[in-house]
Amino acid sequence: MASPSHDYYQILGLSRTASADDIKKAFRRLARQYHPDLHSGTRKSEMEKKFKELNEAHEILSDPDKRKKYDQYGAQWEQAEAFERAGRHAGARGFRGGQSDTGFGTGGDFSDIFENLFGGRGRTGAPHGFATPGEDVEADVELSLREVLSGVTKRVSLMESVSCAACRGSGSLRGRTCHACAGSGTVRESKTIEVKIPAGVLDGTRIRVGGKGRPGINGGNRGDLYLHVKMRLGKVFRQQGSDLHATLPVWPWEAALGAEVMAPTVGEPVRVKIPAGSKADSKLRLKGKGLPTASGAHGDLFLTLQIVLPPFMSDEERTLYEQLGRQPHSDPRAEVIARAQQE
Numbered sequence: 001m002a003s004p005s006h007d008y009y010q011i012l013g014l015s016r017t018a019s020a021d022d023i024k025k026a027f028r029r030l031a032r033q034y035h036p037d038l039h040s041g042t043r044k045s046e047m048e049k050k051f052k053e054l055n056e057a058h059e060i061l062s063d064p065d066k067r068k069k070y071d072q073y074g075a076q077w078e079q080a081e082a083f084e085r086a087g088r089h090a091g092a093r094g095f096r097g098g099q100s101d102t103g104f105g106t107g108g109d110f111s112d113i114f115e116n117l118f119g120g121r122g123r124t125g126a127p128h129g130f131a132t133p134g135e136d137v138e139a140d141v142e143l144s145l146r147e148v149l150s151g152v153t154k155r156v157s158l159m160e161s162v163s164c165a166a167c168r169g170s171g172s173l174r175g176r177t178c179h180a181c182a183g184s185g186t187v188r189e190s191k192t193i194e195v196k197i198p199a200g201v202l203d204g205t206r207i208r209v210g211g212k213g214r215p216g217i218n219g220g221n222r223g224d225l226y227l228h229v230k231m232r233l234g235k236v237f238r239q240q241g242s243d244l245h246a247t248l249p250v251w252p253w254e255a256a257l258g259a260e261v262m263a264p265t266v267g268e269p270v271r272v273k274i275p276a277g278s279k280a281d282s283k284l285r286l287k288g289k290g291l292p293t294a295s296g297a298h299g300d301l302f303l304t305l306q307i308v309l310p311p312f313m314s315d316e317e318r319t320l321y322e323q324l325g326r327q328p329h330s331d332p333r334a335e336v337i338a339r340a341q342q343e
């Protein structure tokens, strides 16, 4: 029964002013954490104790009437109530102590407690035992640009506690402790699931995969799996929304005279036209060569021209540059020097 030494609010980690919703949330969270089925060995018995206390605390605090009495009389509220009732009348309706209709303290198993507390919400074919939904699972999934572009089926590995096959979850085999699960009845198992990720799912997207989270207890529905998409960018492309940016190196004469050159895209390289007289840092826009968007459109690919010099210069090239240098040109620095004087 209620252990007088325990503060129900403390057990739930709440203050005395907690709302009914706070109580419900705290209970659900802790019930999942403490549920004895999820623990093994010495932890299991420790959790059984905590779980019982938790249920006790919730049983009282979730019932406005009982909570009021608990607030008024403390842990001795049942005795106080009994006195009250007895004093009033032990009449036709009979005396209903707290014990017989609450489910705890009756030596029942945890399924019984759950049954009482949750009224079997969401039960799927478990005649006894309360169905509690499984926890959601969060996992990261990394996609390359190519995978974002075309969509991909990813294999995601998750660790999961499953009922031990050797002893069918009983923990013992022919009267001895089951070796496979060390008597816990459950084993950790890596489970691989395939998740189809459509094209256009960008970095930072959270994908919900229904029913692929942790299994429920007593026939409860499985939780959901949430995948956080992280895009793996290589060295070539920078991303800005659904647009991509890359640098396109060109020779000085290609920039001066114009040229048709091959340029990188996330898919196959494409031929692009460098206009004659292109300046350094000018951008070429390849429409639709960016990333797909959720609406089915595509971003663009921007190529920034980078005028590069050959790493080695032959004598002939040097001669040609010298000829170029002798041509009449205005000073390209004249404007910036003039401006600097005015700043």
Ligand SMILES: [Zn+2]
Binding pocket: 164, 165, 166, 167, 168, 169, 170, 171, 172, 178, 179, 180, 181, 182, 183, 184, 185, 186
């Ligand atoms: Zn086993």
